[in-house]
Amino acid sequence: xxxxxxxxxxxxPADVRVAAAARRKPGSWTRLLRSLIxxxxxxxxxxxxxxxxxxxxxxxxxxxxxPADVEPLQRxxxxxxxxxxxxxHLLGTDNLGRDILSRIVYGAQVSLLVGIGAVLVSGAVGAVxxxxxxxxxxxxxALIMRVADAFLAIPTILLMLVVLAVVGPGLxxxxxxxxxxxxxxxxxxxxxxxxxxxxxxFVKAAQAVGARSGRILxxxxxxxxxxxxxxxxxxxxxxxxxxEASLSFLGLGITSPDxxxxxxxxxxxxxxxxxxxxxxxxxxxxxxxxxxxIFLGDWLRDVLDPRMKERA
Amino acid sequence: xxxxxxxxxxxxxxxxxxxxxxxxxxxxxTGDPVALMLxxxxxxxxxxxxTAALGLDKPLLVQYGIFLADALQGDFxxxxxxxxxxxxxxxxxxxxxxxxxxxxxxxxxxxxVPLGILxxxxxxxxxxxxxxxxxxxxxxxxxxxxGIMLILxxxxxxxxxxxxxxxxxxxxxxxxxTLGVGLAAQMTRLIRSSMLEILSQDYIRTARSKGxxxxxxVGSHAFRNGLIPVVTILTLQFTSLxxxxxxxxxxxxxxGLGQLLVTSxxxxxxxxxxxAVFVIAIIVILGNLLTDIVYRLLDxxxxxx
Numbered sequence: 001x002x003x004x005x006x007x008x009x010x011x012x013p014a015d016v017r018v019a020a021a022a023r024r025k026p027g028s029w030t031r032l033l034r035s036l037i038x039x040x041x042x043x044x045x046x047x048x049x050x051x052x053x054x055x056x057x058x059x060x061x062x063x064x065x066x067p068a069d070v071e072p073l074q075r076x077x078x079x080x081x082x083x084x085x086x087x088x089h090l091l092g093t094d095n096l097g098r099d100i101l102s103r104i105v106y107g108a109q110v111s112l113l114v115g116i117g118a119v120l121v122s123g124a125v126g127a128v129x130x131x132x133x134x135x136x137x138x139x140x141x142a143l144i145m146r147v148a149d150a151f152l153a154i155p156t157i158l159l160m161l162v163v164l165a166v167v168g169p170g171l172x173x174x175x176x177x178x179x180x181x182x183x184x185x186x187x188x189x190x191x192x193x194x195x196x197x198x199x200x201x202f203v204k205a206a207q208a209v210g211a212r213s214g215r216i217l218x219x220x221x222x223x224x225x226x227x228x229x230x231x232x233x234x235x236x237x238x239x240x241x242x243x244e245a246s247l248s249f250l251g252l253g254i255t256s257p258d259x260x261x262x263x264x265x266x267x268x269x270x271x272x273x274x275x276x277x278x279x280x281x282x283x284x285x286x287x288x289x290x291x292x293x294i295f296l297g298d299w300l301r302d303v304l305d306p307r308m309k310e311r312a
Numbered sequence: 313x314x315x316x317x318x319x320x321x322x323x324x325x326x327x328x329x330x331x332x333x334x335x336x337x338x339x340x341x342t343g344d345p346v347a348l349m350l351x352x353x354x355x356x357x358x359x360x361x362x363t364a365a366l367g368l369d370k371p372l373l374v375q376y377g378i379f380l381a382d383a384l385q386g387d388f389x390x391x392x393x394x395x396x397x398x399x400x401x402x403x404x405x406x407x408x409x410x411x412x413x414x415x416x417x418x419x420x421x422x423x424x425v426p427l428g429i430l431x432x433x434x435x436x437x438x439x440x441x442x443x444x445x446x447x448x449x450x451x452x453x454x455x456x457x458x459g460i461m462l463i464l465x466x467x468x469x470x471x472x473x474x475x476x477x478x479x480x481x482x483x484x485x486x487x488x489x490t491l492g493v494g495l496a497a498q499m500t501r502l503i504r505s506s507m508l509e510i511l512s513q514d515y516i517r518t519a520r521s522k523g524x525x526x527x528x529x530v531g532s533h534a535f536r537n538g539l540i541p542v543v544t545i546l547t548l549q550f551t552s553l554x555x556x557x558x559x560x561x562x563x564x565x566x567x568g569l570g571q572l573l574v575t576s577x578x579x580x581x582x583x584x585x586x587x588a589v590f591v592i593a594i595i596v597i598l599g600n601l602l603t604d605i606v607y608r609l610l611d612x613x614x615x616x617x
Contacts, residue, residue: 150330154593155555158573159334162585165577166338242454246559249456250574262454269460269563273468273475280464283457290452 035303042299048292056108063102064088068257071097076275092277094267100277104285107261110254111289114174114244115237121179123233126186127225131217133187134194141191148184156181157246164252174253178240189232193225227304234297238290245286261286316608320601324594331593336379339582340372383590389583393576398583402569402591408478409568412487413557419492420499420549425542427496428503432511433530443500450497455556459490459563476565487564491556495549503542510534543607550599554592 036042055062065088075097078085085092091100133144151159159181167173197203198221206216247253248262255263261282268279363369367378382388391398431443466486467475473486510516511534519529558570565571569588576584 146326147330150327150334152551154331154589155551155558155596157555157558158589158592161558161573161577162335162338162589165580165582165585238452245454246456249454250559250562251578265454265457265460272460272464276464276468279457279460283454283461286457287449287453290454291449294448294452 032303036299039299039302041295042302045292045295045297045299048288049296052108052112052289052292055105056112059105059109063099063105064090065099065102067098067103067106067259069098069102073097076271076278078275079277091281092275094264094278095271095275100264100281103259103264104261104281106259107264107282107285108289110171110258110260111241111244111286113171114178114254115241115293117175118178118182118240118244119233119236121176122182122236123186123229125180126183127190127222127229129183130187130190131194131221131225134191135198135213135217135221144187145191148187151181151184157243160243160247161250161252164247169247169252169255171254171258174244174247178243182236182240185232185236186229189228190225193228194221197221197224231297231301231304234293234300238293238297241286241290241293313605313608317601317605320604324597324601327597328590328593331589332380332383333376335586335589336376339586340375383586388587388590391576391581391583393579393581393584398581398587399591401584402572402587405567405569405572406591408566409557409561409570411478411484412491412561412566412568413553415484415488416491416495416556416560417546417549417553419488420495421546423492423496424499424503428500429507429530429535429538431500431504432507433526435508444504447497447500450493451501453494455490455494456559456563458493459486459560462486462490463563478567487560487566490563491553491560494556495553498552499542499546499549503538506542507534507538510538540607540610543603543610546603550603551596554596 036046071093074086074089074093075095077089077093077097079092080087080090082092089099089101091104094100094103129144129148133141160177163177163181164173167177203216203220206220211219244253244260245262245265248255248260249266251266253262254260264282265279265286268275268277268282271278367375370378386399388398390396391401394401427443427447431440434440463475463486466472473482477483511530516529516534519533520526524533557568558574560566561568561570562574569592572584573588573592576582576588
């Protein structure tokens with residue numbers, strides 16, 4: 001396993017690296033792929049993530065059963081290799097006789113949708129607030145940072161519990177609730193980057209020739225914060241997947257008929273004394289997926305923003 | 313120092329006001345409390361009377377003022393589930409949550425500090441890879457799943473510990489391990505990288521070249537300065553400790569604040585939710601202040617500005 005903190009910290013200024021990344025166009029993909037394979041954990045992470053994406057995309061083709069198919073006569077059947085297992089149900093069935101393997105395959109859809117969707121929402125909110133706060137400063141900066149402090153003072157899961165208590169569970173709700181409560185890290189990092197970038201000559205030059213603020217933010221500052229933005233996003237997808245599972249476990253996230261790994265764990269918890277498989281397999285699915293995202297995210301960080309290694 | 317503490321306490325006020333505003337808005341859009349409190353058969357006159365009695369016919373700003381004034385007096389409304397004032401209900405759950413959180417934090421520190429240092433000192437050895445590998449897995453594993461697996465192994469199969477509830481020391485072990493191991497996993501990685509940074513500094517090289525033993529170099533020279541980032545890391549873990557407590561309490565039916573909050577959210581018992589949010593926010597802010605003070609005591613270079 002490669003240690004993120006170990007390789008030398010030879011990062012140049014952020015804009016130099018981003019410019020270099022932009023310059024290498026077609027040939028860069030091969031180089032990127034080679035770097036991915038060289039980093040063993042990165043390759044394992046990519047493999048896991050690609051597998052989960054394929055499972056989610058091809059769920060109707062891959063799942064042996066309908067995930068919502070209730071069969072009372074076949075409830076709590078063990079996996080196929082154990083005594084009493086049924087040939088059609090590789091990983092056994094749950095308390096309603098639903099096929100666990102099929103539910104895990106379909107559960108990948110929810111995990112990815114929420115993981116990526118929420119990160120997009122919080123990234124967009126955080127980037128806009130961070131850009132505005134860093135570029136304009138003054139009272140608007142003070143206001144945004146005070147709101148960010150208030151958000152940090154409450155554990156995010158607590159905030160989400162309150163919001164979900166009010167608006168009720170559901171897939172879209174969950175994406176927006178997680179999205180709107182997790183913007184603070186983006187806003188802070190983007191603000192920090194903007195503060196240093198706006199003092200650079202190319203921004204000063206754009207201001208001197210009379211470019212409007214919107215244009216400067218979009219054309220000159222945004223491209224320079226993309227790499228740190230991608231790095232935080234990679235890390236947040238992992239935490240968001242766990243968060244979704246936790247909320248669904250508490251009964252406040254995804255509800256039936258949608259399948260969530262967290263919800264499956266919550267079902268399985270009541271039967272843990274007699275039927276270990278119901279709670280075990282979804283947990284393995286979450287752990288392996290999150291591990292894959294972490295590995296891939298660490299590799300992305302090393303490639304895009306070597307300075308972040310020290311802060312991790 | 314005293315000035316710094318007073319200033320920090322004063323800075324709590326706008327944050328708490330903002331939290332109160334968020335809670336107020338959320339509770340007001342929850343739906344109609346009048347409809348919840350009255351039976352289906354209630355007449356329109358009853359409805360109007362109750363709306364007036366609850367002050368819901370007043371302008372929103374006035375309602376917020378009343379809400380704030382009540383909150384300052386510790387009145388967050390009556391829980392319709394328990395039929396009691398909500399704040400005492402919340403406060404009586406605190407000792408159980410503190411017990412769990414303290415045990416988990418102690419376990420996490422006991423695990424993470426030596427493992428993080430060992431991992432940094434023995435950098436790139438098999439031992440380091442092993443420690444880092446285990447802590448990455450610990451980070452990837454949802455703690456409620458680990459709780460269930462611990463119950464499966466130690467309660468169901470081996471019968472060593474009770475499955476759930478609060479009682480003697482044996483009740484505390486599984487929840488504390490569930491919560492503590494996840495925290496330890498995150499802390500180990502952070503401690504490792506901060507120790508690595510310190511070990512690469514000049515004064516450590518000087519200490520080594522003086523011929524001091526590795527034990528003295530690491531234990532005395534590096535560790536003392538390594539403590540400062542460790543305290544920062546503890547601060548950062550404080551909010552995730554509280555979040556983790558919420559879930560762990562639910563897994564183990566631990567009668568703490570988290571479990572009360574989760575059931576109240578599910579019951580739409582907003583009076584308790586409001587009181588719990590305020591109590592937790594105040595704990596988080598005070599906890600952050602406390603770690604900040606410890607941090608400043610450890611590193612005299614930091615100015616109390």
